[in-house]
Amino acid sequence: KLKVTMVAWDRHDNSVITAVNNMTLKVWNSFTGQLIHILMGHEDEVFVLEPHPFDPRVLFSAGHDGNVIVWDLARGVKIRSYFNMIEGQGHGAVFDCKCSPDGQHFACTDSHGHLLIFGFGSSSKYDKIADQMFFHSDYRPLIRDANNFVLDEQTQQAPHLMPPPFLVDVDGNPHPARYQRLVPGRENCREEQLIPQMG
Incomplete structure (x- = not known):
């Protein structure tokens, strides 16, 4: 049919x-x-x-x-x-x-x-971009609260209320600061704010 x-x-x-x-x-x-x-x-x-x-x-x-x-x-x-x-x-x-x-x-x-x-x-401007780009928060587990709202399991925050994520490669290694400024909300951050604190 x-x-x-x-x-x-x-x-x-x-x-x-x-x-x-x-x-x-x-x-x-x-x-x-x-x-x-x-x-x-x-x-x-x-x-x-x-x-x-x-x-x-x-x-x-x-x-x-x-x-x-x-x-x-x-x-x-x-x-x-x-x-x-x-x-x-x-x-x-x-x-x-x-x-x-x-x-x-x-x-x-x-x-x-x-x-x-x-x-x-x-396409030269795209050639300057890293091959692998993921947000550090991609694929994080989600949970539901008592009201059945979705929360990030690690931070217990609603995903849309979390701070802008960091860009990482497929293994979770952060990209340099010049790439971090591509993330909406990080365009005007100081250099030290573009280095994720891991661990």
């Missing part, structure tokens, strides 16, 4: 795009309900449909097959595609994609915890 897994509108509300569990995308006229295009290119179910912020012809799709596809909705064709191959691990299912407000970039997250950034221009 065919099922719709995701739905999106184009930027001008002229088209409705549906992802179907047979790995197709269908483009519909939003005023008449007429089927305009059937888009094929995915090899597994699609759970991400992201319209371009101002160009109604452009749509991004992604799914568990690891494919990220940029579509031309007016012509019903694929403009570009990217396959999220992870060395030694196969492909990473893409869980979400969002387009920047200026339409020049889009970012995706995958099942391996990676952030994928696509766009125009140079």
